[in-house]
Amino acid sequence: xxxxxxxxxxxxxxxxxxxxxxxxxxxxxxxxxxxxxxxxxxxxxxxxxxxxxxxxxxxxxxxxxxxxxxxxxxxxxxxxxxxxxxxxxxxxxxxxxxxxxxxxxxxxxxxxxxxxxxxxxxxxxxxxxxxxxxxxxxxxxxxxxxxxxxxxxxxxxxxxxxxxxxxxxxxxxxxxxxxxxxxxxxxxxxxxxxxxxxxxxxxxxxxxxxxxxxxxxxxxxxxxxxxxxxxxxxxxxxxxxxxxxxxxxxxxxxxxxxxxxxxxxxxxxxxxxxxxxxxxxx
Amino acid sequence: xxxxxxxxxxxxxxxxxxxxxxxxxxxxxxxxxxxxxxxxxxxxxxxxxxxxxxxxxxxxxxxxxxxxxxxxxxxxxxxxxxxxxxxxxxxxxxxxxxxxxxxxxxxxxxxxxxxxxxxxxxxxxxxxxxxxxxxxxxxxxxxxxxxxxxxxxxxxxxxxxxxxxxxxxxxxxxxxxxxxxxxxxxxxxxxxxxxxxxxxxxxxxxxxxxxxxxxxxxxxxxxxxxxxxxxxxxxxxxxxxxxxxxxxxxxxxxxxxxxxxxxxxxxxxxxxxxxxxxxxxxxxxxxxxxxxxxxxxxxxxxxxxxxxxxxxxxxxxxxxxxxxxxxxxxxxxxxxxxxxxxxxxxxxxxxxxxxxxxxxxxxxxxxxxxxxxxxxxxxxxxxxxxxxxxxxxxxxxxxxxxxxxxxxxxxxxxxxxxxxxxxxxxxxxxxxxxxx
Ligand SMILES: Nc1ncnc2c1ncn2[C@@H]1O[C@H](COP(=O)(O)OP(=O)(O)OP(=O)(O)O)[C@@H](O)[C@H]1O
Ligand SMILES: [Mg+2]
Numbered sequence: 272x273x274x275x276x277x278x279x280x281x282x283x284x285x286x287x288x289x290x291x292x293x294x295x296x297x298x299x300x301x302x303x304x305x306x307x308x309x310x311x312x313x314x315x316x317x318x319x320x321x322x323x324x325x326x327x328x329x330x331x332x333x334x335x336x337x338x339x340x341x342x343x344x345x346x347x348x349x350x351x352x353x354x355x356x357x358x359x360x361x362x363x364x365x366x367x368x369x370x371x372x373x374x375x376x377x378x379x380x381x382x383x384x385x386x387x388x389x390x391x392x393x394x395x396x397x398x399x400x401x402x403x404x405x406x407x408x409x410x411x412x413x414x415x416x417x418x419x420x421x422x423x424x425x426x427x428x429x430x431x432x433x434x435x436x437x438x439x440x441x442x443x444x445x446x447x448x449x450x451x452x453x454x455x456x457x458x459x460x461x462x463x464x465x466x467x468x469x470x471x472x473x474x475x476x477x478x479x480x481x482x483x484x485x486x487x488x489x490x491x492x493x494x495x496x497x498x499x500x501x502x503x504x505x506x507x508x509x510x511x512x513x514x515x516x517x518x519x520x521x522x523x524x525x526x527x528x529x530x531x532x533x534x535x536x537x538x539x540x541x542x543x544x545x546x547x548x549x550x551x552x553x
Numbered sequence: 554x555x556x557x558x559x560x561x562x563x564x565x566x567x568x569x570x571x572x573x574x575x576x577x578x579x580x581x582x583x584x585x586x587x588x589x590x591x592x593x594x595x596x597x598x599x600x601x602x603x604x605x606x607x608x609x610x611x612x613x614x615x616x617x618x619x620x621x622x623x624x625x626x627x628x629x630x631x632x633x634x635x636x637x638x639x640x641x642x643x644x645x646x647x648x649x650x651x652x653x654x655x656x657x658x659x660x661x662x663x664x665x666x667x668x669x670x671x672x673x674x675x676x677x678x679x680x681x682x683x684x685x686x687x688x689x690x691x692x693x694x695x696x697x698x699x700x701x702x703x704x705x706x707x708x709x710x711x712x713x714x715x716x717x718x719x720x721x722x723x724x725x726x727x728x729x730x731x732x733x734x735x736x737x738x739x740x741x742x743x744x745x746x747x748x749x750x751x752x753x754x755x756x757x758x759x760x761x762x763x764x765x766x767x768x769x770x771x772x773x774x775x776x777x778x779x780x781x782x783x784x785x786x787x788x789x790x791x792x793x794x795x796x797x798x799x800x801x802x803x804x805x806x807x808x809x810x811x812x813x814x815x816x817x818x819x820x821x822x823x824x825x826x827x828x829x830x831x832x833x834x835x836x837x838x839x840x841x842x843x844x845x846x847x848x849x850x851x852x853x854x855x856x857x858x859x860x861x862x863x864x865x866x867x868x869x870x871x872x873x874x875x876x877x878x879x880x881x882x883x884x885x886x887x888x889x890x891x892x893x894x895x896x897x898x899x900x901x902x903x904x905x906x907x908x909x910x911x912x913x914x915x916x917x918x919x920x921x922x923x924x925x926x927x928x929x930x931x932x933x934x935x936x937x938x939x940x941x942x943x944x945x946x947x948x949x950x951x952x953x954x955x956x957x958x959x960x961x962x963x964x965x966x967x968x969x970x971x972x973x974x975x976x977x978x979x980x981x982x983x984x985x986x987x988x989x
Binding site: 319320321340341343344346348350352353354355356357358359363367368370371372373375399415 | 555556559560563566567570571823824825827828829830831832833834
């Protein structure tokens with residue numbers, strides 16, 4: 272669906288994206304996980320043809336370059352920074368963006384109604400965007416990327432700075448979009464979101480793609496062992512193991528009073544730590 | 554095309570919804586035009602009190618009692634303000650200097666004709682009008698016909714004048730060979746019966762007959778001709794509002810230029826430019842949409858001001874064709890200027906700064922503050938660097954300088970050039986990339 276080949280982008284001396292290659296398959300939810308400044312947004316900008324790479328190539332399968340008119344019709348991007356007209360209503364924003372894609376008449380009205388319902392803003396459609404809460408604006412920002420019914424949807428940190436209610440709405444929406452057969456690229460620095468939503472995840476840091484795979488694959492490859500913490504009266508004992516339940520069973524069999532047992536399974540956070548020596552969020 | 558229109562409509566909507574922008578683009582210029590017009594009313598022309606009196610020059614070449622009576626009628630008419638001129642040349646000169654709207658000539662044969670109306674003589678009056686005062690030409694034609702007709706009626710209602718006229722007519726008829734004897738006899742009979750009736754009032758022909766009937770007898774002939782001359786540079790404003798409305802337009806155009814120059818940088822900052830860029834419409838369409846919005850706003854503000862000027866403030870537009878040309882060219886020029894600013898300014902702040910530093914000054918020297926024509930000659934020359942100056946000149950040309958099409962060539966070309974240069978430089982300086 273989308274092929275990124277050896278993308279490089281520098282800003283002055285900074286290599287913001289440094290040789291990123293990803294092949295995104297039709298119908299998958301691909302997560303691009305990385306900390307602030309990792310190069311996620313810059314990668315997306317190159318993927319949709321907003322920024323020209325210094326070197327490397329982007330191809331939308333079947334449509335060629337992302338700047339070709341046919342690519343633009345299948346691409347939908349919800350930028351990280353809200354990109355909305357605050358003095359227009361939600362409906363006016365969506366109608367306007369829809370018209371840019373050649374929609375008009377009842378087709379336009381139908382799409383606008385559909386996406387407003389998808390993001391749960393139907394009842395506020397005639398209010399100006401500037402009167403919206405941050406979470407509502409985020410949801411509308413997403414709706415604006417969907418109004419022309421794109422097959423490939425790129426969401427740049429769609430849950431940044433939103434309340435739990437809007438976040439859940441957005442996560443449900445991503446699942447819905449995936450169930451409709453759309454291909455989704457989702458950037459985030461919340462590993463829980465990547466873990467919950469994504470079929471595959473790419474881990475990016477300092478412009479480099481450190482690993483790609485399903486969450487399980489990544490954890491198996493880079494997550495290390497689970498940590499079992501066994502607390503007794505005389506203190507706590509930490510045991511690393513690939514099979515934590517065996518450790519727990521042994522500890523129970525060994526007798527004595529167990530005050531507590533905790534199993535810390537490796538997650539994407541551990542993967543990131545193993546790969547970079549740093550935590551995802553500081 | 555659909556996309557360009559959508560872009561432009563969106564921008565106009567945003568302009569109207571932004572209170573500050575809408576105020577500076579539409580309300581402020583209007584208020585200014587009305588204020589300046591009010592403060593300086595009475596300084597120029599007939600002020601804002603509508604058509605008022607039409608100043609005319611009158612040349613009496615006949616010099617008899619009838620022509621003097623006709624002159625007195627003209628002077629007594631509330632709609633006319635009469636200046637006497639000795640010769641037709643002198644009268645026409647007054648028209649060309651815009652001191653009067655028309656020169657009325659009472660020809661040499663007026664008294665003679667008044668005395669022999671029944672002999673087929675015609676009361677003739679000629680007028681030469683300022684071509685830029687079309688409506689007044691019509692008014693004058695009506696007035697002259699009315700007063701000449703009154704003169705003719707006078708010849709019938711005053712018994713002495715009547716008898717004299719009949720005698721003269723009889724004599725003329727006697728000598729004429731052109732008229733068929735039977736008809737002659739009939740007319741003599743009529744003259745006799747009128748003379749017998751003494752007052753003759755009852756037998757006097759009514760107005761319609763007098764003017765049209767009697768076998769092609771045409772007792773009154775008023776000819777109105779337009780004088781051919783160019784007034785460029787010599788004219789004076791017809792009212793203070795004719796001066797203040799172009800000033801208002803300058804501020805309105807400034808408002809449009811500022812609002813839209815900032816709007817492109819604003820879209821870049823707000824990220825909406827990014828959405829426009831990823832839409833399948835092309836950069837040309839984005840710029841065209843912005844330009845169309847600015848162009849429409851420029852048209853709108855000018856039309857609004859113009860409507861107010863010709864409506865409540867009774868400013869006259871002599872030639873709507875020229876006015877239309879001016880409004881369109883001005884809108885084009887300032888759209889170009891907006892594109893230039895938008896292209897040069899990378900950020901909203903830069904656009905605003907450039908706007909304040911450069912455009913505001915250009916507007917001030919371009920007729921926005923002090924009317925151009927009262928500036929000293931040197932300053933007037935210098936002010937030609939400002940596109941606002943050319944807009945002002947053109948608007949004044951269309952409103953009161955009496956510009957005809959040929960007079961528009963220079964200012965029109967300059968406005969066109971400003972617009973084109975603005976477009977070309979602005980578009981080539983435009984930056985698109987912005988991070989997501
Ligand atoms: N237009 C630009 N000019 C200069 N530097 C830039 C520009 N855009 C991005 N950068 C730099 O490139 C690096 C990558 O930025 P990018 O926005 O892609 O990161 P990100 O992964 O999206 O981060 P975040 O999670 O904070 O959004 C950063 O160091 C950033 O400062
Ligand atoms: Mg980012």
